[in-house]
Ligand SMILES: Nc1ncnc2c1ncn2[C@@H]1O[C@H](COP(=O)(O)OP(=O)(O)OP(=O)(O)O)[C@@H](O)[C@H]1O
């Protein structure tokens with residue numbers, strides 16, 4: 001009267017095997033779940049009870065004990081429902097156990113016996129394969145993502161009755177293929193394109209440099225200048241994701257539950273734009289049962305913060321560690337978890353609270369001192385991690401409506417970015433953690449950013465004249481390296497340095513000259 005069904009629990013972006021043991025014994029009819037089940041697991045027994053009856057089976061009038069082993073790790077989520085239901089049906093002799101022996105099952109069950117999607121199917125599939133299990137039974141909606149894992153038969157099912165039919169040999173379940181999503185190289189239909197942005201040549205150039213070297217960007221401009229519009233087009237000029245990156249991003253979105261139903265692989269680089277009211281747990285991840293935050297959901301893509309000064313100070317400060325390390329580490333009493341978090345940060349802000357500081361037409365209405373206080377909300381250490389400060393002036397209405405020549409499209413820019421990235425790949429081969437010029441450590445800067453005498457002189461003069469702060473120095477060197485790479489030149493020329501200096505607006509001890 002004992003059954004054992006294999007399942008798995010998700011922790012962070014990984015999963016570990018869990019055995020669901022069901023024992024039926026004589027006594028007053030009851031159902032108890034042990035093995036540190038959290039509330040969603042405990043509630044599962046009500047769903048399982050209804051589902052078994054509605055699928056046309058008998059619910060045994062016995063004393064039922066469900067144990068989730070290993071018993072000392074807490075288990076959360078509704079993914080054990082199917083395993084518990086099958087355990088009860090096998091233990092009471094209503095379903096044969098042979099086919100279950102080499103299968104891992106995971107699904108939430110509805111009251112009618114329908115199978116509902118769960119989080120983390122990709123992580124569970126990896127875990128099943130590593131445990132040497134041959135077959136995975138899942139809700140149909142999760143099957144494509146799980147099928148990305150090779151060496152495992154993934155079957156999607158719609159209901160408890162279908163699964164029982166399969167185990168009894170009455171019907172077969174379709175083998176899933178990872179065809180639901182786009183291949184990494186596919187560009188999604190209707191993605192925003194740079195050709196839709198009129199004028200703004202300087203801003204486009206700066207974003208091209210940012211994409212080429214992986215530099216973080218802060219855009220400063222009046223309302224309606226097109227900052228949000230520009231930022232949304234950045235993922236489209238980044239190089240295509242490698243399969244490895246795509247799998248990693250998919251795993252994160254799979255445990256966060258943000259994959260669309262039936263989607264296999266994330267094909268396009270993520271673009272995340274959290275609202276400025278986001279909490280620090282929402283930003284870096286957290287909760288009692290830690291989930292990935294925005295920094296991890298934008299892994300391999302772009303994290304866009306619109307109206308940066310409006311974000312809570314502690315939320316902005318919490319970005320410093322992931323920006324530095326490319327991972328976030330969350331410590332809880334029971335566990336320490338790491339989530340990947342390598343993203344490009346793009347911020348946007350107005351030059352002052354009213355938005356018109358420096359506007360040649362509309363005067364700024366802010367009180368003196370307010371502008372400085374507004375800008376000071378972005379702390380020095382955070383600003384230190386942003387290589388490009390970009391002023392985005394408003395485009396005159398005439399330029400927006402005219403039928404001028406169509407601007408260059410994202411594909412052409414992406415090709416140049418790709419060429420510059422190739423150079424960096426060669427440069428940083430065998431250096432883990434360095435993916436582009438933006439990630440260079442001080443010793444890399446000394447080695448790869450040697451300046452000729454004329455360029456060195458120019459940089460020193462600029463620092464003295466513009467009142468650039470000391471931290472600007474290495475930033476300018478890294479940027480100049482990327483600009484030289486875009487020009488396919490091995491030596492950094494004075495022209496590259498002088499362009500790089502333009503992107504350090506906020507480092508100037510005096511406020512920037514009016515825009516316009
Ligand atoms: N260069 C441009 N080419 C074409 N359309 C533009 C351009 N700049 C702005 N627009 C139009 O103006 C609208 C507003 O732009 P957007 O929302 O990007 O401004 P913003 O700088 O983010 O403003 P805010 O500071 O208010 O957030 C866009 O949806 C777009 O239609």
Ligand SMILES: [Mg+2]
Nearest residue numbers: 227228306348
């Ligand atoms: Mg905006």
